[in-house]
Amino acid sequence: MNAMFRISGAGRLSQAKTASFSFDDKSYTGIEGDTLASALLANGVHLVGRSFKYHRPRGFLSAGAEEPNALVQIVRDDARKTPNVRATVQELYDGLTANSQNRWPSLAFDVGAVNDLASPMFSAGFYYKTFMWPKWAWKDLYEPKIRAAAGLGVSPEKPDPDHYAARYAHCEVLVLGGGAAGIAAALAAAETGVRVILADEQAEFGGSLRFESGARIDGQQGYAWAQGAIAKLKAMDNVRVLSRTTAFGYYAQNFVGLVERVSDHLKSPGRDLARERLWQVRANRVVIATGAIERHMVFANNDRPGVMLASAARTYLNHYGVAVGRNVGVYTANDSAYAAAIDLKKAGVNIAAIVDLRDNPSGPVIDEARALGIEINFGRAVVSAGGKLRVSSMTVQPKNGGGGRTIPVDAILMSAGWTPSVHLFSQSRGKVAFNDETRRFVPGTYAQDCISVGACNGTDGLDATVDEAYAAGAKAAKEAGGKAGKSAKPKVDAGESWSRGMLGAAPGAGPGTTVKAFVDFQNDVTAKDIRQAVHEGMHSIEHVKRFTTNGMATDQGKTSNMHGLAIAAEELGKPIPQVGLTTFRAPYTPVTFGSIVGHARGALFDPTRRTATHGWAARQGAVFEDVGHWKRAWYFPKAGEDMHAAVNRECVTVRKVGGLFDASTLGKIEVVGPDAAKFMELLYTNPWEKLETGRCRYGIMLREDGFIYDDGVVGRLAPDRFHVTTTTGGAPRVMNHMEDYLQTEFPHLNVWLTSITEQWAVIAVQGPKSRDIIAPLVEGIDMSDEGMPHMSVREGKICGVPTRLFRMSFTGERGFEVNVPADYGEAVWEALWAEGQKHGATAYGTETMHVLRAEKGYIIVGQDTDGTVTPNDAGLDWAVGKKKTDFVGIRGLTRPDLVAKGRKQLVGLKTKDPKVVLEEGAQIVADPKQPIPMKMIGHVTSSYWSENCGRSIALALVAGGRDRMGQTLYVPMPNGTIEVEVTGMVFVDEKGERLNG
Amino acid sequence: MLLIRCPYCEEERPELEFRNAGEAHIARPTNIAAESDDDFEKFFFIRANPKGVIYERWRHIHGCARFFNAVRDTVTDKFVMTYKAGEPKPAKLPGAAK
């Protein structure tokens, strides 16, 4: 297909390298190096989308990242459908498939466009006013409808198959923006030998040199100079040059987030190439050279396809070789649009007329335009654009009113002036200042070690820009430790200078008018909407913004903020700085979730911890549960068993014979040193000084407020060495808690703390046959009841490897916990398993562990306690050393509320119907007939079916629970109220005889 | 992401390596069991929560694991200085007037 608007001899692309693509199922041909926008324009396509609210037909406003209108969906496959891609940024590749958005059934005939006719209904604040009540309607009616109507693009149906890379980088000088200013700054900094990173969002460097045909630097055309300078920088070892890389966020201490688009421009990226790469750069100095963005003119129907920024038309011509029309009108309030008219005219495009709001401007570009025979109208305004799917005319009037005429055109180029891109400066927490003379916000007070140069600093003219940028680059490098380099400042031979322009609505769209003169294209906000917001009482720009949604679309108001502010200021009768500028927030342009997430998804999202016996358990068919980061064997079903059957069998077998359980996930901390016992005295409620070597004790750790923080069995291996165990989930915080006190409150104690959780695998062997299972494998330990009584610890060997053998029980049966170096864990387990098989022992998982401990009333911190439970509440007063004068929590325990009567206490519950198993978390009341809301006196903390008891059992926290023994209480549930009896917490072997059984 | 200077490692490290540990210079009473209810309340529950300069504890938990003290501005988030645990509150802050 012929690209009718490609001008031979214009632009920098090689006409030979064609690329075919489709837009809304129609095939076109473009050229390698095109953007989707330039390729469509080359084919004469301006209509590319429908607007968000009114579904008005829209075309291209810009040729860059600020684009508010031309949002399309790029489709690679079912999993790769990227919505809201700016066609002005998307590079063309052969086979690219793009679709328009927000239209049905087609782009040219869109049913939603009825919103445009009904637009009085949709004026500013419409959402707030209309969808207020009734309440039910929001959920059932308004929200679903709005969501369906408001969608821009559609989501892919499959998970994202691409991968996203991430890198940290450090440098002395980070230069953001690769136009003339950024390149000059990077050259100066690079000469000093420091590490420099230069990043630009475009595929090619040069910034506005891409369209400024008049620029000449070092004897070359500006764009050619830029390419040469970039080649020079790339060849330097101390410089990293990143194209297609947007600095989207400027954070504390010169930490800048950049996203590099690695493969979105490639036909077949291949699996080994990341889609995007996140760069997190820490820079000693940052040079911000982000340029300026041209503003549109605010007049009626300024959104018609074909109406665009003058600099955009110039870029399409001078870089891509594309004319945006054949008969072009120009509407401007400053000089720079003249240059666009001149370039187009020279390329053979007819310029129907230039309409300039200014009364008597003068200057070389105006003279040149006149010399080329272009009609120029001073002091006049374009009050309306004609046409619907494409602009067809412009109506021109004297700016103070009077008779107008309509000029046929197929495109209108507009320029209201340039807005410095202070986004990143503002994100760095710098304060912008309003320059009354040039009427623009420029960097004022700096908050970080950065400097703005060139157009984003309000510096006009190429010569001044390069001077300023080169000096700033050299200074930044020197401050960051660079050596004085040889100065090779680029010499600007010729450059363009942009003059001022206007802010706010143009004549014909001012106060009292109701025309659709768009300020914010993407959110369909008109000048009238902003004035209405002020009339309705929005006097701060932040309120105006939220009420009208001006600047709140994905383009974040890059073209609209200043116009909106000026209109609000005019309406309020206040100077612009008093109305204030809204805050600039990251990201500068939309960033994919993928680039933020990077590799941290799927299995790499969070670490998984596996114990030494994980493989064995998996081979046995264990079902695992997640406990923190750990995978723990939950139960070991035999063929045909469900969870209930497996757990029942495991529970019975452990009490009848014995069982093996992997307890390796318990936290373990070694407390060592001459003052180890003193330290233990301070950190736990129990007495430790008199605990003999070789004995164990159940310890309780409190916070200073007196509440239980953790618990576990502690063995004394030597006078100066304790082997402390913690809960599985509590291991890190207990270690932190201990370190905190040791380092800051008790630094006089000579103690060393070491986490040994991962060093020791722990195999619990429990049940009447436990000693018989272990003994044959143990060397050097007397395992008789006299030699190794309950709650003792011995060091010796098992299966020939070192062991710390604890005699302890979390089941109420005779029991041991075999600690062996983790590397031997699986081998020792297999040996113990083989012994256990001889007796008929079972492997059991965490569920059986929970049931067996509940049968004995052993608590689990974090399940039966919740951070508001004292040792007394839990029935553990016996574990608090009454003669101790200090331990963490000693004062908290005597707080009035903690010694008051009626506190919730842990008790047992038996349902009147033994078959009913209570729900954990269920609330308990004393009188089920009381009116709702009932007074809740406690809740169920643990509840299980106990096959050993032949009934359900439960633990509960109940107000004054220990004084309620034998009382009937009630658990109201949706299906009826359950009667329960308050009992003691021990359901099996109340006397504890089985510990030696 | 902030850079925080660990006074033990004597270098600036990224915020990810650190964890905040609450307000600094609140010493645990030596004879805590004898504290009145009011004094215990002040010691354990009451915190300054200032707008501006705050003295707080941090731990270089993924580094040398030491607890230390820091002076930070809660408005700008900037660290004014850091110093070792046990050292007194600095009499004068760098950059402060006089």
Ligand SMILES: [Zn+2]
């Ligand atoms: Zn450190």
